Amino acid sequence: MFKQSGYVILLALAAFSCKTSRLASTVDNTPAPVAKDTVVVSAPAPVYVTSKGDTLEKIGEEIALEVFEVVPDTLTVIGVGDIMLGTAYPSEEYLPPANGSMLLSDVADILKNADITFGNYEGVLIDEEGTPKECNNPKLCYLFKTPEHYAVHLKEAGFDVMSLANNHAGDFGPEGRKSSIEVLTKLGIAVAGTQSTPYTIFEAKKTKIGFAAFAPNTGTISIHDYARARKIIQHLDSTCQIVIVSFHAGGEGPEFQHVTRKRESFVGEDRGNVYEFARLVIDAGADIVFGHGPHVTRAIDLYEGKFIAYSMGNFCTYRRFNLKGPNGIAPIVKLWVNGEGDFLQGQIFSTHQLGSGGPLVDENQKVLRKIKELTLQDFPDTALEILDDGLITFKINN
Structure with a gap:
């Protein structure tokens, strides 16, 4: 049995969860309880099951499983990294063809196949001029201004919640932040991470979900303010069944692929201690922690039964981003958690970005x-x- 949950559970990765239940859905696709017995199941893809001795064993397409109890409230959550669907600033030549309608088409079926799908929008969704930020170092100054109607591609691809806690969410001043929040909210995509919207609460699969996002940048909810972060998460934990936290932090580039467990600095900015912060929010009540910001992928871990992805890289970043080497690869991380937010199983889908x-x-x-x-x-x-x-699972006990 899983030590983390006390259950023995069958998870058929190809078909167990489908996004038939979206935000505020009343559809319950929970599998029916299975009688205590040994059953044989045929599956279209390899299936992983628990076996005796608190271990996991891959048996293959034909599996035999002694079923003790099926978790009735399993929730599936997908997380990805940075998203920027093209920018009209400083020139519309940085916008993709067909208004970006094809940018997410190759991965949309994966993204839709979860109860909750999360991403980090690295930029501003605004049609108006806004107030472009001033940069101390013009060579490192990139401003991302995406036309508002591009946001529909996020909705169509299956996104339910988006972080606006990053260093580009303020590229066009308070007008830009306000526009991004309004555009996404009108589409039914929950947002958080700004001073005006530090957290959000929404519903998926009859489950109340709390989400908060943090970053070291002006206008966001600071990753350095541990007291405030703890207070926000404790509030969400007291109100919601599942709490998801994202952070945008850490140094940037291939030399920052490792989790150092120390404070990180980049171009003179304190980018926080992501190892310490992830554990702090879990101790306060968070169930899933998704990291992003380094523009490269980092390690994953489990703390107190809760899943942490320290950085999920550049997921969908059209032009103006360095996509060479490790900067051009990113995971789609799918998680299965129980009603208490405990990790049950996960899956990594590999993606890469070519050309623009x-x-x-x-x-x-x-x-x-x-x-x-x-x-x-x-x-x-x-x-x-x-x-x-x-597949992400628990280590086998020898």
């Missing part, structure tokens, strides 16, 4: 191999095991 950008399924699974490598290096004692097909 836009995620494509990567059959070579470069990011999967990178996450395995980094996790072994940075968290050798983690309770998680990442298998070659992308």
Whole structure:
């Protein structure tokens, strides 16, 4: 049995969860209880099950499972990293063809196949001029201004919640922040991470979800203010069944792929201690922590039974982003959690961006191999095991 949940559970990755239940949905796609018995199941893809001795065992397409109890309130959550669908600033030449309608088409079926899908919008959704920010170093100054109607592509691809806690959410001043919030909210996409919207509460699969986002940048909810972060998460934990936290922090680029467990600095800015912060919010009541900001992928870990992804890289960033090497690969991380937010199982889908950008399924699974490598290096004692097909599960007890 899973030590984390006290249940033995069958998770069929290809079909167990489908996005038939969206925000505020009243549709319940929970599987029916299974009698206590041994059953044989045929599946279209490999299935992982628990076996005796508190271990996990891959049996293959034909599986036999002694069912003790099926978790009735399993929730599926997908998280991805940075998204920027093109910018009209400083020139409309940085906008994609067909108004970006094809940018997410290769991965939309994956993104839709969860109860909740999360991303970080790295820029501003605004049609008006706004107030472009001034930069101390013009060579490092990139401003991202996406036309408002592009946001419909996020909705159509399955996104339910978006972080606006990052260093580009304020590229066009308070007008830009206000516009981004209004545009996404009108589409039914929950947002958080700004001073005016520090957190949000929404519903998925008859479950109340709390979401908060943090960053080290002006206008966001500060990742450095531990007291405020703790207070926000404790409030959400007292109100909601599941609490999801995202942070945009850490240094940027290939030299920042490792979780150092120390404060990180980049271009003179304190980018926070992501290891310490992730544990602080979990101690305060968070159930899932999604990190982004370094523009590269980092390790994953489990703390107190709760899942942490330290950085999910550049997911969909059209033009104006460096997509070379590790900057051009990113995961789609799908999680199965129980009603208490405890991790049950996960799956990594590998994507990469070629040319000007836009995620494509990567059959070579470069990011999967990178996450395995980094996790072994940075968290050798983690309770998680990442298998070659992308399944994230508990390590087998020998």
